[in-house]
Amino acid sequence: MSVSMQSPLPTSRWSLGVLLASAFIVALGYGIVLPVLPTMVERLAGSTDPTFAARHIGFLTAAYVAAPLAVAFLWGRVSDLIGRRPVLVVGLIGFAVTLAASALAPNLPVLYVGRILNGAFAAAVVPTALAFIADTEGDDDRRARTFGWVSMASIAGFLLGPMLGGLAAGWAFDTGRAASSLQAAPFLLASGLALAAAGGVRLILPGGRVTGHPAETKNRETSSFVPGELRLLALASLAAAGLGAFEVGLTLRNNELAMSPAELGFMFATCSVVMFAVQGLVFSPFVKTAATRGLVAPAFLVMAIGLAIIPAIAGFNEMLLAVSVVAASAGVIGPLLASWVSRLTARSQGVELGIQSAVVSFGQSIGSAGAGLLFDLNGLQGTAFLAAAVVMGAAALASVRLPQQLAVETGDPGDASARSAPK
Template identity: 25%
Template sequence: MENKRALPILFAVMFLVMIGFGIIIPVLPFFAEQIGATPTQLGWLMAVYSLMQLLFAPIWGGISDRIGRKPVMLIGIAGLSLSFFLFAVSTELWMLFAARILAGFLSSANMPTTMAYVADITTPENRGKGMGIIGAAVGLGFIFGPAIGGIFSKTSLSTPFFIAGIVSAVTFVFVLLFLKESLPPEKRAVSTSGVKESRWKAFSGPTTVLYVLQFFVSFSLAGLEATFAYFAFDRAGIGTTHLGYIFMIMGFAGAIVQGGLVGQLTKRFGEGAVIQMGLVVSAIGFGLILLTDSFTTAAIFLSIFGIGNGVIRPSVSALITKRTEVGQGSATGLLSSFDSLGRIAGPPVGGALYSMQIGMPYVSGMIISVLAFILYRVYVKREQKNSITV
């Protein structure tokens, strides 16, 4: 049954979660360096978080299918808050790694459980709109979080981590008091075969293609994020301050599209058409980025890419929750894992391509977008064949 009242609450929850997460982004490298981390160790510090997300997101999603969404969300938010406070008081490198591992392990519960919650409370025709609203909350959190972190880092490098911990703690209380459980006991999965089997059951049938497609999208985006600062400086002399403005503009464009347009488009044309449109616009955006020669062109071209990329994830999420034959939590958890895998693999590959030729990450992004488009067509044919067989 659709519950429209819960969506604004979920929006606020994910916005606050991502505010807390975003606050530490501009500070983390300098804080780690202050403690004595080398650039290589910083890289591992960033990667270990994504690795934990990759491993545990499907597990938490499966657990939410059995015990409900709200308890798992509370665990994820509490873990995030605790990790921020641990980070703030860290004085040794191993303490940073311990805090980061804890953050990845527990906070990996947040995204798949939230997407599963949306699937619980929305009708199939409004599923894309619900996923888009969550995507918009994530995008806006990433816009405002780093700005807040940058401001408070002037006081002390540990201050943003304390603030992030407090924001997450407030979010925990907000969820505890105002968010109702979306999965009643009679609809919960009862499993005696363990989480692992459920996870791999989600990765079967025609929907397998959608998970791989999401990996491609995440991989190409991560490669762009890892190299665009160097590219923009080389092509247009854009420094860090103006680069921040560019990513802010891109984030706003993506959030507006996700929050307002995805629902209308998926309701009118279906998720499949929106996914294909997003891949085409992303490919065009990658191509346009190669023509960057000023702040204005960088902002416009990156925003075009961001709009195309921004409509894909909510539409893929909505389609998978409609087609999956396992619990929503298991399906969305597996999707988060493929997203994390792309974010782990994308930066080193993008950096290697950039070192070969500065335009290569964006040429490869165009190619990957085309491959993802072809993959979706494969999915359509498999779905048609499967329906005929049934």
Template identity: 30%
Template sequence: MTTSASLPRSAIPIVIATVFIDVIGFGMVLPLLPSYAARLGGTPGNIGLLVASYSAIQFVLAPLWGRVSDRIGRRPVLLIGLAGSVASYLVFAFANSLPLLLLSRVLDGGSGATVNVAQAYLADETTPEQRTKAMGMVGAAFGLGFIVGPILGGITAAIGNTLPGIIAAIITAINLIMAWRVLPESIPAAVAANAPAARTPWRALAAPVAVLFLATLAFSVMYVVFPLFGELRFKASRSVVSYWFAYVGLATAIVQGGLLGRLVTRLGEVGVARLGAGVMAVGFLLIPPAGAVGAPGPLFYTALALLGAGFGMAGPAMIGLASRRAAATVQGRTLGVTQSASSLARIIGPIVAGAVMQAASAEGAFRLSAAMAAGALLLAATLFPRERQTATP
């Protein structure tokens, strides 16, 4: 952990703001991707592959970016990620074929180290006991960005097909310039270069990473099935689907920004993960009956809130526990591993969901997600039988 002398306290809101602005661009594009791909001839199956491509490249590169950030510092890796996102959004804006849409996702995923590097920034600055709360701060910024992003995406998509990608690129370019000018480095160069080699604590990370993987696997079904479900069951426009994603982001931000620290103090990281996985399972089970009425109603919005809140608890709790179990010199590497596990889940989830939807129905995909979330709850109950509660001051 660095001292306040090496990382000014003012850097913390800068890091959080960087994540928030970055996710605005991401949130503008993601809800529109399935419908854009469908208009270009994509089927539910290959749309699932398209959505998964972002996470496929992150699965390979996230641990490498984490290792690089441990050696050369967080700041340059963060700037590279933002620059790659600018390029990807421009490709998305002018894509007129499925291969170009695929290229835009690969570019963004290959350079997208923003979130796990931001987590490593805060891990550098916090005590182990404060770690989950810090991960929640990043998660809250992500949630808030995922409120604003889909709303902007929906508004701009109604004006023109190329506008969401262009605006996302401009917003991210401004973010890149701001980060380059004002973001300090959390690891002094001499310390990073001369830090003794430390090993990634694989055995200690296995349990939290397994629970994180299964919870993310369940949640990732939303990315490909939910936009198509909204169009099929409710005749919802792209703008309306984007607003629904924003609503999920709001539920996530409320939990991570205001409740997560108190929940961890009361229940510990493992207890919070169990609660979150259970809440997610209930949310997924509520979506099929909510879709049967022909129009979104209270049951539908309750389900969405439960999904956002549940994942907002389970994800940061396991990331915080993984970070707490790792040495200070391997925080970037460790959080790269958690990002890689999440990315693998986001590869498998959309592919499986697209296949289930094509072979059966969207409702079947949501029920499968409920089973996955229940599996995460079961894992959290069995892998940590004696895990002690971690108090957060």
């Protein structure tokens, strides 16, 4: 098929709005399952064994986030060839269909297949949206802020998702009504929203393929890694592993702390509010992009401290504080690394962000599965958080010299330390 070529234009408000809505809905579909996953596993497996539930909760979460490993790069390559719009439309429609299938799964194997396919289609959405922004936003500060807005939209979806899932599971428990229908309702709502977003993308987003953003100076067809890029990708994967272990570990600790599904949903909602607030500050016009280089190592260190204290906490209010600490740091790390990778890369934006999505999914799947396995072992439940804390501490050490290295690679003349730092 022929593909029209378009000159790069700044991202319009309508285009940005539909991209943010797409990111929001995909996050909603992911977050909505977390509070109801324990009861879904019990209902579909016919078992109330906590170790059995812990193992499958970890694996189901890992199945969703691992799926992009196989397809994220392909989605990115296809979006480079045929344009961002058709990939976003297909991704959102596929996400809607597989989300509905997951909600109506009659048994655990079907739920696994549904979550794998759901994650595979979700992998097409946010990286392609970011690639569209990278194509059209030539100014570094504006592009970094827009990346932050996409991340904030995802966090807003993650905020609402656990609340809906927690309310559904809590209502089923309190009223004694059919749990399956109540658990399915939020899934189907998110599925309908994904279909609506696909229609919005089709109507609003420009078609065709963008030739490159105005500030383009590099060869975007190269397959090599530029200096510093592998370090950023590795750090992104480690951050995702910590976040995956945190999400699954928090979901499983609700039994130990006697939290209701609604309280667990509130916990995740608080996590999302904190992320939203922190990102709103970091990616505001008041913070220059160059200044964000120095935030990665402190954010990893704060995340390590938050994860380390969670196993010692027994109260709901104290847990809420620890969750907020982890959320604040995680809310800084992810979009910062995505923005800097996009700025450094010598590849096309679709391929590069597909690669980043794959490495992040790899880290998150390892963290999710590892937390589930450790919670499956008696007496080692807290080890999941402690292991994640150690990894985050190591990432903090690896990030200490990152500001100077990024200044060298981007050629920032305003950083005196960059001029003396070795490559």
